[in-house]
Amino acid sequence: MIDTLDKISGFIAKGLTTLAGLFLVAMMLLACANMVLRAVWVPVQGTFELMGFMGAVVAAFSLAFAQRQKSHIAVGILLKRFPMFVRRTADAATSLVSCGFFVLAGLETWKWAAYLVETGEVSETLMIIYHPFVFATSAGCFALAFVLFVDTLKTLTAEKVL
Template identity: 30%
Template sequence: MEENKRLLPLTEKIMRVIAAACLVGMAAMTGMDVFLRGAFNTPIFGCEEIVAILGVIAVGFALPYAHYQKSHIGVEILVRRLPKRARDIFELLTNLATLFLMAIVTWRMFLYAGTLAKSGEVSMNLELPEYYVVYVLSFGFFVYALCLLADIVKFFRKREA
């Protein structure tokens, strides 16, 4: 169990670095495309596809970090006025509902990626296989679901102590 306590934060940290690298890549690709269009009237072929793929990876891999930082949108104005116990229960219910939703999304995205792989679906310009991107995004949602599960377990352990 001790390895699991270290594995999830390590995975989140690696995913955060990859998400940041994707953001840098998106900015670099867009900047170079704009420069080449303006200076030489030669755009980068497939730049929109690459930027879109990097954006999907950045969003999917930033979810666990956003969860740990508590940077998701919340109804703070109402919840803040509740007593501590009610806030804790509200957070537990929110985490349970989100876990349920993320489990379904992860499962369906994984199945969808398999369907894309079987059909041979590729991107329009560069003809990159799209199922890889869907698998990567599914992995991001899976790790996010694990983070939610870890918070739920932590809630019940805290209640026992």
């Protein structure tokens, strides 16, 4: 069961990271187009706004993959001196609390996006709806929460500490 959940979390993380990469390429192209057009004609309208929206999606969609790869920083100098049970418990507790935090962050972000839909709010410069970017950010938080939950299960059932 845990292996299946791990494969699902890997699929989700890779899929979101691929989308994040596409958004990053779009950001790069937009920035380059803006610089070139600014030099020869007029800048692209709303570049700052679009870069902000896409940057939020890139960051949110990259979280789950970063967690799976353990590419975040971890301070384990103190914990290495404790017995394996204490290390395992601390690792599981940290993952579980982080999972809870990102579930709450995802829920609140989802509520905010739903409010934006309800009120019909649009962006300031381009006057476009931007709730899809907020929903995407919420999805990134939920994906990270799922990966953290799977990490918790893996830590609790592992034969040795990771």
